[in-house]
Amino acid sequence: QSYKGRGEMLHPKNWDKSSSARYVISSAKVHNLMALLCVFVLQLWANQEESAAVEPAEGSSEVQNGHAEASPNPSTDCLCLGQPAQNRDQMRANVINEIMSTERHYIKHLKDICEGYLKQCKKRRDMFNDDQLKVIFGNIEDIYRFQLGFVRDLEKQFNTEEPHLSEIGPCFLEHQDGFWIYSEYCNNHVDACMELTRLMRDGRYQHFFEACRLVQQMIDIAIDGFLLTPVQKICKYPLQLAELLKYTVQEHR
Numbered sequence: 018q019s020y021k022g023r024g025e026m027l028h029p030k031n032w033d034k035s036s037s038a039r040y041v042i043s044s045a046k047v048h049n050l051m052a053l054l055c056v057f058v059l060q061l062w063a064n065q066e067e068s069a070a071v072e073p074a075e076g077s078s079e080v081q082n083g084h085a086e087a088s089p090n091p092s093t094d095c096l097c098l099g100q101p102a103q104n105r106d107q108m109r110a111n112v113i114n115e116i117m118s119t120e121r122h123y124i125k126h127l128k129d130i131c132e133g134y135l136k137q138c139k140k141r142r143d144m145f146n147d148d149q150l151k152v153i154f155g156n157i158e159d160i161y162r163f164q165l166g167f168v169r170d171l172e173k174q175f176n177t178e179e180p181h182l183s184e185i186g187p188c189f190l191e192h193q194d195g196f197w198i199y200s201e202y203c204n205n206h207v208d209a210c211m212e213l214t215r216l217m218r219d220g221r222y223q224h225f226f227e228a229c230r231l232v233q234q235m236i237d238i239a240i241d242g243f244l245l246t247p248v249q250k251i252c253k254y255p256l257q258l259a260e261l262l263k264y265t266v267q268e269h270r
Contacts, residue, residue, distance in 0.1 A: 109264035110180040116257050117175055120168050126246045127161040130154070133233030134226070134240060144225065152212045153244070155205040156198065160247055163195045189258070199251045206248055213241050 135154050138145045145153075167188065176183040216222040226240045235243070 105264055105266075106181040109261070112257070112260050112264060113175070113180045113183050113185060116185065116261070117171065117180075119253070119257075120164075120171060123246065123250055124161075124164055124168055126243060127157070127164055129233050129235045130157055130243050130246075131161050133235055134229050134243070137225075137229045137232075141225070144222070149212060152205070153209050155202040155209065157202065157244075157247070159198055160202060163192075163198050167192045167195065186261075196251070196254075199247060203248050203251065206244070209244055210241060213244075 135150065135157065138150055138153075170188045170191065171185055174184045174188055230237075230240070
């Protein structure tokens with residue numbers, strides 16, 4: 018079956034939402050969510066492979082290990098059985114702490130893109146028009162708003178004293194429709210790289226983007242590296258969910 022067909026089949030709107038969400042994350046639901054994200058990532062890469070190959074802007078970051086890394090085995094069941102409960106709880110706490118940490122850092126990156134780059138670009142109509150900004154930044158502001166709500170709900174469910182008891186699974190389920198917002202951004206990413214490559218041939222744009230980075234006090238990564246983070250993020254979710262499933266028994270509430 019084609020990527021498009023499988024993507025439609027597993028689109029969140031077609032999911033059965035009648036199942037109880039009382040479990041932090043049940044194996045069936047995690048498998049569904051991982052399947053959606055994996056097919057989604059594969060579909061995005063298939064779409065990009067159909068586009069003309071382009072050279073990334075100089076200094077561009079790459080998705081680590083390519084898209085193959087985002088394809089965990091959705092049939093993986095809980096692998097914590099037989100382990101001492103204390104070890105299992107600690108491993109689960111480590112996974113949840115990692116999820117929370119990466120989400121907080123990701124929000125900071127999105128804020129830097131929207132306020133440090135996009136906001137400043139909008140002020141320079143002598144350098145950018147609306148079409149250029151749409152190509153370069155896509156729907157990054159929509160993603161930022163979505164992630165703010167997602168992280169807000171994660172924080173509410175995060176148990177700071179006993180992280181392994183955190184009930185973050187329902188947050189993924191409640192926001193499952195929202196993840197589809199990444200489709201537009203990722204499908205546009207090749208065009209964004211092409212436009213940035215073209216602009217960077219002009220020294221004015223190199224200096225402008227570097228000035229934006231310094232004023233916003235961002236880490237030392239070029240703009241194309243920042244714009245890659247949403248693509249990397251959607252690829253990472255299946256890995257994080259698979260790891261969470263490994264240390265979660267189905268009876269966990």
